[in-house]
Amino acid sequence: MPSNVSLKEELDLRLHEKTCDELHVLNLQQVVDSPTHSFQIINDLQMHYKEVFAKDRTDLSLILTLGKANQLGPPALDALKKGLQDHLRMLKQTETNTKQPNAVLEHDAAKRRADKLAEILRSKLIWDNTHDELQILDASDISIRYQKLVSLQQSCDILKMYSLDKSQLETFEKIREEFLAWYSPATILALDSNDIKQLENIREKYSSLDRIQVFESNLGGYPKSKLKSFFESKKDELSLWNILDEIFTIWKRCHKTIDSFIAENGSEFVCKNLKEAIESNWQTILSVITTIISNAESPFIAAKSIGKILYDYTAMIEEEGDSFILFLFSELAKSIYFIISEDYGKHVTSILLCTINKIMPDKSSRHQHNWLMPYLEDIQSCMYDIVNEARSTFGTNFSRHIIPSFELAIREINSFLQNQDILNIQTNSVDIRKRKSVQENTEDKLSAICSAGYLLNMVKDVNDYIIQVTSESLGSTENLMLITKYSILETLTVKVVERKIESIANTIIYPMEDEMQKMWQKHAEELVDGSSNSKDDLSTSLPSFSVSPQNYVTGIGHGLLSQMNTISAYGNDRNFITAISCAASNGKKSFNG
Known part of the structure; x- marks a missing residue:
């Protein structure tokens, strides 16, 4: 320097x-x-x-x-x-x-390494000594065995990150599982007697031996074990009501206690295990449902009986349970409803088809069409009754159990009306009664149009009724199933309207054509007989009418006025308006398409 x-x-x-x-x-x-x-x-x-x-x-x-x-x-x-x-x-x-004080850091690192090495050596000594002691310890010395196992577990937690003899580890795990095996039934007994102190003692043993998840699994085994024992002990006395009651009783007995021993919600935990128990014993439950159905007079009666039990018990759970147990019962009810819905749907279909097959016109009134309306009203009334029955049987989700049958009935109505040509819409059929007046013929055609419109309104009214019944009980119409497959009725209505409008026009045209035909036929006969040889006679003679020309024209005018008055009378008829609107809408689509 x-x-x-x-x-x-x-x-x-x-x-x-x-x-x-x-x-x-x-x-x-x-x-x-x-x-x-x-x-x-x-x-x-x-x-x-x-x-x-x-x-x-x-x-x-x-x-x-x-x-x-x-x-x-x-x-x-x-x-x-x-x-x-x-x-x-x-x-x-x-x-x-700026530099760190390297000497201090090195000292700290060395100290940490020395401490860790001492810990490993100490754990190794404990592991070897305790492992040998356990081999010679009597199995009845539960308290001492537990202390030794805890020491081994603590050593194992340290040594397994470094080096641990595999055979010794397997031996330790085997001894540990054998020791804890006794506490599995003890957990069930403690839960059954609601012995909180014993449960805490058992949990401490599982926790100190790094098997807390096994303890929680044993807690979940309680509802499974209880339900299994119930099915085995009551094999010949099972009923739907006591099955539901046992499930709810198990939940009430243990969900609060279990809640204090696990991290997740106790009720949710119990319900998950109850669901597994129900699934494993489903065949037993299924046999009970099948017995109820087979012993009932009809699927309607069986479904109503089962539905009432489910409805009453669900109402009790809504009052005494919580959202988890209510959801479990709702899912169970859906599964049971699915079992009975097939036979129930077949019975509903049978009732509707029987009502449809009653449609049988009198030969004398076949062309009048107004005879059809009472039969259609009976079908709609039958659908209303089925809606009410299904609601009381299946609860708020009733519609999905009857809509397929309703849509099948609609297809059958359409097929019946077209195959039998009930509304006279086939082009090769006679749709004009010449012995009847223009007004009578017009009324017949308009009544056919109203019948077609009634079918469309029937679908709408039944859907509205389903919505009303659902909203009254549920307050919401989400996930509601309604009749949607009825386009065949719209197609039928278009055909009926087009055919009947043509027929209404023909009630005026046909008489005019007949009179003209008679006139030319008479004139032709006179020419053939030679009775008209003079050119002047041909030019001055008038054709022969069955009625006088003045009366004929007057009659045609009265017919047109009569038609207008008759059509005007139907102007406020809901079914007539629906049919005409449907035909106009579909005609516009066809024109634009």
């Missing part, structure tokens, strides 16, 4: 070097010769650096800097920006030059 440079200056220069070596500085000759003086200098430098750092931090504080910056112009702001950049460079250089 140059003699003209003081120790303080030398230290200051060295500490600002990027590659400063603290050990080299401390080994300088001047420092070694004057340790007290050197310490004082280093202490002064440290205080100086702290003051400089504090000043720089204050100058660079956000609030102060922004407050001063607002008072400066652009040149001053540029200078401030440059100053900030210089400060940042200086801070980064200082951070780079």
